[in-house]
Amino acid sequence: MTTSAQATALACLDDIQPSLSAWTRTIFDFGETAWREYQSAAWYVERLKHEGFSVEEGSGGMATAFCAHWTNGAGPTIGMYAEYDAVPGNCQDAAPVKRPRPGLGEQAGGHTDPHSGLGIASLGGLLATKAAMQRHGIPGTLRFTGEPAEKVRGSKPIHAAKGYYDGLAGMISFHPFYMLPLCNTARWDTHCGAAYAMIYRFVCDEPENWVRASDGAPIPQAHSAVRAPGANDALMMMYMASKALRDSMLPHQGGWSISEAILTAGQATADNLPAGLAEIQYMIRVPTLAMAEQVTAVLDRNAKAAAKMSGCRHERHWVSKSRPGLANHAMADIAYEALSTVGPPRWDEAAKAIAREIQVNAGGTATDEPFIAEMEQLTAPRDAEAILRRDLPPSQLNSTSDDYTDISWHTPTARFYVARPALRSDSSQAYASWAMNALGGISATIDPMVTCAAKTIALAALRLLEDNGARNAAMDEFVARTGGGIGGSNWLAPLCDYEPPIHFRWPEYVTTPRGRDWWIPSNPQAA
Template identity: 40%
Template sequence: MTFTSRQSLAVKLVEDLAPELSEFHRQIWSYSESAWREYRSAKLYVDRLRAEGFEVEEGSGGMPTAFHATWGSGGPQVAAYAEYDATPGYSQDAVAERGPQPGLHHWAPGFTDAHSALGVGALAGAIAAKRALEETGGPGTIHLFGEPAEKVCGSKAVHAAKGYYDDLDAAISYHPYWHNTALWDITNCLYWSVVFTFECVEEEPWGKELFRSNSVGSHNLVRSPGALDALSLMVTTTKYTKENMFPSTGSWTLNEAVLGASHATADNLPPRISQLQFSWRSPLYDIQEQIQDVLVRNARHVAAITNTQVSMRWVTRTRPGLPNHALTTALYENLTELGPTTFGPEARAFAAQLEKAVGLEPSEAPFLPENEVLISPQETDRSIREHLVPWQDCTGADDYTEYSWHAPTVRFFTSKPFLGQLGIDLWHWANNAMNGYPAAIDPCWVKGGQTIAATALQVIDDEAMLAAAKDEYDRRRGEADPRLVRPLLPADFAAPTELPWPEYVQTSRGFEWTLPTTRDYGERIA
């Protein structure tokens, strides 16, 4: 195919925006704010979009770090979205030695899968499409959503439940990864997450009256088991019962994380509160429900033996995705016209420094071969299916799937650089260092932004393609499990932004991550 003049204009506009947005990206990357706590990042997006002429709703869906930006009127309505949450525990400076960003704790957040670049690519595409429409005229509406907390699949299920996607004609989902491709039939799985809160409300209903005399000394009294025991038992009980949750077929995961506690300075009193998050993903709704049932039974059992009350708070409930071949074909043709991501001499020189830093022999071609080629959606689908049981049509988890139940949606990737000798390791510090190095990461999001802009304009201009995409969407939605047609969260759902998620804080000690400010943990004993 050949780009229309309007698409070509938008592609050039992304190039023109690149120097400015490279600095923008560096700011987002340096903030490295984690899920539900992306305050500075969201503000940077909102201010830039308003300066560009978008109307912006801050705090959309009741989420303080979300936003909904729109520009234009009439015509097809096409959406993209930005993400900007980092991963706790993976701070890494953009240098050829392992170490956090200056001033941050070594377990502070960092960008492992480049949500920083994801968001800037979407921003570039939205601004370029808007400017092209502005310059050439005609109807069309551009939406850009700010979607926080992707690491817990947090915001998109909330936006969907509250009707933000209902009027869209198409949605474009973008993510930096290790290849330049799009998804075909394989989508992401269901992802559900809850927080159990154990509270020891009654302080001392424990022990015999005989031993409650003050002469014994209050420190020697038998204390109630309390919330810490409940947390510990919930973790171990769930690990014991994992194999009883559902049949051993298909790929699935169940993981836990401890939220912040506040009872570390009193050793003789029962811990009053503990909070434990469970997150699970699988291919089928029934599997998700069965895992939920076992978790609830475990929580009730643990509460009964630790003298606690237990509550369950939903974090998210997402649906699997609906493929759309018509929109995917159009986008991949646009990506083919643009060509794959490529990396210049400066990026390669930095990669050689990283190879030396991790003890590897520098190579002439430091990056994964797949980083700089195109891979068709069908080939991507085939390679994923090699690792799945025949009946499984989804894997992994990402809440972009919520868009696909409200409008035709395409999911595509452009490659960020990976050291070929390390392989596809999203968490290795050397690969993460390149996420903040402009010469290495900018080609990724620039290509993503150009693809988004070109495809958004095709949605607006190509009536036949959009009609085919909508017909396919209607058919797939009509054939789907009826339990999935509507959002799995209620319209009045309140996002759990008030829970004690990790964050940066400002105190008299200064600006710090919620971790010890010292690296002196005492004597290492193991």
């Protein structure tokens, strides 16, 4: 059963569905990556202002973040958020064939899981909730944050430390399905784990101290002369040492991972000069903070040794220090009840025809039912939890990675998932990533997820606004789990003690006399 306000919200979403579809494609086509989502953030800010929200741009000191508010009088404050960062090297057009978006190469950014749909679904839920509050005189406030750089778990630890989640009665967190059994369900006990991310910067700014020429020749000198190894060498030694020692960092359990990305190296000189600057980022995804600290200690030692061996100095700059998630069963129930009321997303024959075309173009065989069956099935949170726990040790409390976890220490938080299109394979066929990325951009295949998630968010938000008992139960559970709420005996305080890492060489789009392109030219032969 839905309330009158919830019925209004559902009708609103039916009315604005064409807009949600167009907006999803707009953000998909921007394809902007972590810390450089300028067009995407600006689009949301303009849209929210148009809808009557007051908006703080650049919230938390992050140029591509924002925080929006709308109030209908004194009452509880409900939180929702948008993510909109894409992934470098995943540029794919919204088309059933492998090709980058027009004017770009495959190395440009592209949405993978896709945050383009995540953000617009949340925006749709927000607007529908607002419409219902206005029509039915429901008091309260809506807070909507723009969260850049989720792929490096960037913004939410910073927003959390600066108070942007304080004072909320509840937060509704949605993500597209990305792994089974987390499809059309809500997290129960096992929420995402901790993560640390940092940049090690190697600087060779005193190469003259590497060796002193006996003839007094200045630096630089002949191409055959000895010189300091420099920052590139330091980075490579860091890279190889950390790969070699990975088995000696943590026990072989828990599903942890360490990923790296080289941000800057070499400045493209082929002269006999030592590279002056090189930077490598590490992302440590682990169940516990203690594991993150242990890996960091090893990486710190490696960086120190690599710098010493190559005539450099080194610096460590934080990108993320993110807490593991805190469960809230009352919020999980609210989200899943809303999802059950809406029902799982459904894909029509037009969407299936597109999926079959992609199956063939990706080297597979078209099937009568091209999508996996789980996409149109609900999974109760307890059932999903039981499946998730089968491969985890009983002592492990958290698994997988996302930075919504930082919000969960400031307000009761629901984390739910809605199916996004995923291809069925009746053989051993492994589909290339472009196929999944394309399905996330084509309106016929991604709109069912967006619509379902938006309706679920609106129903859950209105439940929190209208049902004092449900809202109080969620807060009581939050207080109990934290040992007294914010500042309680079991509460984890924000870990962010660093400035937003926005000034590094993050991949981005650039404009030159050749036009707008990815920072790696799309057509090197013509560059």
